[in-house]
Amino acid sequence: MANDPAQARTISLIGMPGAGKSTVGVLLAKLAGLAFNDTDLEIQLRAGATLQEIIDSRGHIALRGLEEEVLLSVPLENSIIATGGSVVYSDRIMQRLRRAGPVIYLNVPLAVLEARVAAAPPRGIASDAGHTFADVYRERTPLYERHADITIAAGQRDPQEIALEILARVRGAS
DSSP, rough: OTTTTGOOOOEEEEEEEEEEEEHHHHHHHHHHOOEEEEEHHHHHHHTTTTTHHHHHHOHHHHHHHHHHHHHHHHOOTTTEEEEEGGGGGGGHHHHHHHHOOEEEEEOOOOHHHHHHHHSOOOOOOOOOOOOOHHHHHHHHHHHHHHHOOOEESSSSSHHHHHHHHHHHHHHHOO
């Protein structure tokens, strides 16, 4: 099915923390008639801790390991998958997601992301403690671009509009 975007039964969303993967993912799932799977929530359920608590107690590498464990084991079929921002560090995860269906990169400018993340509680960003958010953005952006089948400009747009564009592009309508 991954080779036929018009019949995609799994769509994965990638992008930085604050890009809107969870928000857009829920709307997209409703529009597409698919299940919604937020892998950050699954990680937290399995670990019995928030992402930030995992980083604080075990470090960002442990969080990435849990992310890989979850994304290599959760069912992907008939779902919209909202991934964690660090998913692109694992080639194994990205290969699995790409086999399941199109991978959509929600591209949001750094300034917009910084404002969104600053307004939210600690997000548990899986990166070296010495890295700024801008450092993480610069490091990850080429990875998102490399792994994406479709890139969506998702800066100051309405989440419903973004979800509709994804659905149209996946189905080949635009």
